[in-house]
Amino acid sequence: MRFPLALSLKIARHIVRHKLKRTPRFAMVLQLEPLHTCNLTCTGCGRIREYSTSLKDMMSLEDCLASAAECDAPMVSICGGEPLIYPKIEELIAGLLQQSRIVYICTNGVFMRKKLKDYLAATYSPAIEPTLTRLLAEQLISNKDAETVRKGKTDGRPVIRPSKWLYWNVHVDGLEYTHDLIVEREGVFKECVEAIRMAKILGYQVATNTTVYKETEIKEIEQMFEFFSSLEVDGHTISPGYDYDAAKQDMVRRLGRKPEDFFLTRAMTREKFAKIQEWGERFTIFGTPVYQEFLAGKRELTCTAWAIPTRNIQGWKAPCYLMTDGHYDGYQEMLDKVDWAKYGVVDGVARDPRCKECMVHCGYDPSGALGTNYQAGDNWKNFRYNFWPRPKPSYEGRKVQAFNGASIGQGHLAQAKAAVKAGLAGAKPAFQNKGNNGHSGGSCGTGDTTQRDELLARIRDQKT
Ligand code: SF4
Numbered sequence: 001m002r003f004p005l006a007l008s009l010k011i012a013r014h015i016v017r018h019k020l021k022r023t024p025r026f027a028m029v030l031q032l033e034p035l036h037t038c039n040l041t042c043t044g045c046g047r048i049r050e051y052s053t054s055l056k057d058m059m060s061l062e063d064c065l066a067s068a069a070e071c072d073a074p075m076v077s078i079c080g081g082e083p084l085i086y087p088k089i090e091e092l093i094a095g096l097l098q099q100s101r102i103v104y105i106c107t108n109g110v111f112m113r114k115k116l117k118d119y120l121a122a123t124y125s126p127a128i129e130p131t132l133t134r135l136l137a138e139q140l141i142s143n144k145d146a147e148t149v150r151k152g153k154t155d156g157r158p159v160i161r162p163s164k165w166l167y168w169n170v171h172v173d174g175l176e177y178t179h180d181l182i183v184e185r186e187g188v189f190k191e192c193v194e195a196i197r198m199a200k201i202l203g204y205q206v207a208t209n210t211t212v213y214k215e216t217e218i219k220e221i222e223q224m225f226e227f228f229s230s231l232e233v234d235g236h237t238i239s240p241g242y243d244y245d246a247a248k249q250d251m252v253r254r255l256g257r258k259p260e261d262f263f264l265t266r267a268m269t270r271e272k273f274a275k276i277q278e279w280g281e282r283f284t285i286f287g288t289p290v291y292q293e294f295l296a297g298k299r300e301l302t303c304t305a306w307a308i309p310t311r312n313i314q315g316w317k318a319p320c321y322l323m324t325d326g327h328y329d330g331y332q333e334m335l336d337k338v339d340w341a342k343y344g345v346v347d348g349v350a351r352d353p354r355c356k357e358c359m360v361h362c363g364y365d366p367s368g369a370l371g372t373n374y375q376a377g378d379n380w381k382n383f384r385y386n387f388w389p390r391p392k393p394s395y396e397g398r399k400v401q402a403f404n405g406a407s408i409g410q411g412h413l414a415q416a417k418a419a420v421k422a423g424l425a426g427a428k429p430a431f432q433n434k435g436n437n438g439h440s441g442g443s444c445g446t447g448d449t450t451q452r453d454e455l456l457a458r459i460r461d462q463k464t
């Protein structure tokens with residue numbers, strides 16, 4: 001099964017319960033952002049930009065747990081910012097698991113091995129020496145790390161333990177060169193891979209979380225799936241990124257520029273996701289086959305952004321993960337006060353111009369599960385997809401040249417410097433924090449990627 005049975009049943013029961021009660025709107029996944037602080041400054045991260053004035057603020061543990069209980073989503077995706085910076089992340093995860101939620105830790109991977117070492121230290125006994133030996137042999141920990149682990153952990157705080165209710169969800173947007181370029185730091189891809197390998201050895205469930213951009217090469221995404229499949233990761237979330245920025249719409253109107261000059265249009269998304277159903281057969285891609293049909297351009301869906309609400313320091317963010325027209329104090333209050341009929345695209349017509357090109361996972365994946373545009377056979381399709389055996393790991397992926405950047409001395413920094421020197425003199429600094437992303441569960445974007453696009457184009461020009 002793509003998902004452990006208990007988890008699939010929990011989600012199915014949640015949907016059936018609300019359908020029987022005829023609840024008009026209910027939460028499926030809570031995007032919980034306890035803080036927006038991050039250790040990275042990815043190109044185009046919408047979060048660290050939108051909430052730049054409150055980067056130091058954070059939700060209390062009680063508030064986080066109360067929010068999960070309030071909306072009662074069976075799944076909670078802890079995102080941010082970087083959730084591993086949240087000082088009470090262990091307590092938060094423990095609390096959510098105690099509430100019987102399925103928990104995703106959406107991380108950029110940089111601090112993940114530290115948390116895995118904490119777990120080893122807290123559970124150390126001579127019986128785990130063979131595991132330490134293996135981790136040492138595979139260079140996933142150092143001798144110093146092993147010594148620290150052997151001393152144990154005595155601060156009395158919980159640690160993040162493997163559980164079938166828990167997934168590490170690691171943000172990876174391509175192979176080494178591309179990923180490090182997008183996160184603007186060389187070595188991050190390598191760290192993610194090492195953290196994933198270590199987590200798998202320790203018995204955790206691990207998924208990857210990828211955003212497809214205008215400049216994303218689809219062949220590379222396929223290779224990325226192959227590579228991570230060979231590491232036996234447990235699943236993948238993939239979503240088109242989307243820059244809805246009204247300023248761009250304005251430029252389209254006033255300056256006559258084409259939308260595809262600026263952002264991923266629906267037509268481009270369909271082109272990039274043309275093979276998503278085939279990937280769904282080959283790889284453990286999370287989500288519904290109905291959403292995959294939508295991405296591939298085979299059907300329409302209506303946005304159900306209320307099913308993946310976002311809660312952060314300012315409240316319940318409406319109407320969706322991407323757009324902020326307001327924050328509300330309560331989930332129910334948000335459901336009641338937002339005029340949902342104003343948003344989304346229905347039968348190809350955008351109710352709000354900002355929604356026009358959007359096909360993101362956080363707006364449309366739940367639509368596939370909730371049967372908002374039901375077609376005969378959808379339930380069976382969804383059932384079969386989730387309950388049938390999951391695709392086997394593809395060990396062919398070991399042949400993929402995943403480390404095609406800094407590891408072989410061809411990282412983006414040297415190229416970027418050369419590109420800036422060659423043609424961007426006088427331009428704003430490269431890779432400012434503008435544009436889309438946010439690595440949380442589907443990577444819904446906000447903002448402007450113009451600078452990144454310009455620089456990528458120049459780097460591409462240099463390569464050819
Ligand atoms: S269509 Fe996209 S941008 Fe519009 S409300 Fe839904 S998720 Fe948000």
Ligand code: SF4
Binds near residue numbers: 183438
């Ligand atoms: S996309 Fe994620 S990792 Fe990157 S800066 Fe934003 S919050 Fe941090």
